[in-house]
Amino acid sequence: MLDARLQIVEATPATAAPDTADSVRPTRQQAEAAVRTLIRWAGDRPAREGLADTPARVVRAYEEWFGGYALDPEAILGRTFDRAGYDDIVLLRDIPVRSVCEHHMAPIRGVAHVAYLPGERVVGISKLARLVDAYARRLQIQERLTAEIADTLQQVLQPRGVAVVVQATHECIASRGIGMQGVAMVTRRLLGAFEQDPARREILALLGAGRAD
Numbered sequence: 001m002l003d004a005r006l007q008i009v010e011a012t013p014a015t016a017a018p019d020t021a022d023s024v025r026p027t028r029q030q031a032e033a034a035v036r037t038l039i040r041w042a043g044d045r046p047a048r049e050g051l052a053d054t055p056a057r058v059v060r061a062y063e064e065w066f067g068g069y070a071l072d073p074e075a076i077l078g079r080t081f082d083r084a085g086y087d088d089i090v091l092l093r094d095i096p097v098r099s100v101c102e103h104h105m106a107p108i109r110g111v112a113h114v115a116y117l118p119g120e121r122v123v124g125i126s127k128l129a130r131l132v133d134a135y136a137r138r139l140q141i142q143e144r145l146t147a148e149i150a151d152t153l154q155q156v157l158q159p160r161g162v163a164v165v166v167q168a169t170h171e172c173i174a175s176r177g178i179g180m181q182g183v184a185m186v187t188r189r190l191l192g193a194f195e196q197d198p199a200r201r202e203i204l205a206l207l208g209a210g211r212a213d
């Protein structure tokens, strides 16, 4: 039974319109039609009363969950300030991470800790949280999310060092597949001065997560 349904679904791409090309953004109407398809795939009827407005809601929700594509992470770090004589670690802890795994399109939830050792300039601390959010609200794997946050901060601000740790749970592990709750994934990227002791040891002690030793 399941195989028969799969065959039907797989047969349709032959009739797909050219506007399904990879780089072309569908219209809102097309996106809503795709949601109706998924509702039918789930086994329900998009026309029933309770689901009538669901495709429009889901499409609006996607604009929030995937709002990161419309943001320019480098521009977020555009305004900087003189470091005012401060030259030690700046750390923003427990920045909420709300992302979506690119393998299952299931939620990734957790926190990011973002630290840097200032060069000449510092950045407004809210911008570190905005930077995390701009990359999180895309289809991601945690490794890329971590690397993108660190690399952008290093490239734009050019501090003496950058450290990013992300700790998150993946709904695709918790509610399907292996079905294990409470499993956390920890990723980190240490750049510049944080690549070597003593700065490496200090930042890992401060972060208390993702330690190598």
Ligand SMILES: Nc1nc2c(ncn2[C@@H]2O[C@H](COP(=O)(O)OP(=O)(O)OP(=O)(O)O)[C@@H](O)[C@H]2O)c(=O)[nH]1
Binding pocket: 101, 102, 103, 140, 141, 142, 143, 170, 172, 173, 176, 177, 178
């Ligand atoms: N490295 C990495 N893997 C991830 C991330 N999010 C989800 N995954 C994993 O991506 C993998 C995809 O593996 P596949 O074998 O192609 O997919 P699957 O059959 O659904 O795998 P299972 O989840 O084991 O049932 C799974 O092992 C997921 O746990 C992530 O951020 N980073």
Ligand SMILES: [Zn+2]
Binding pocket: 101, 102, 103, 104, 105, 106, 170, 172, 173
């Ligand atoms: Zn997944």
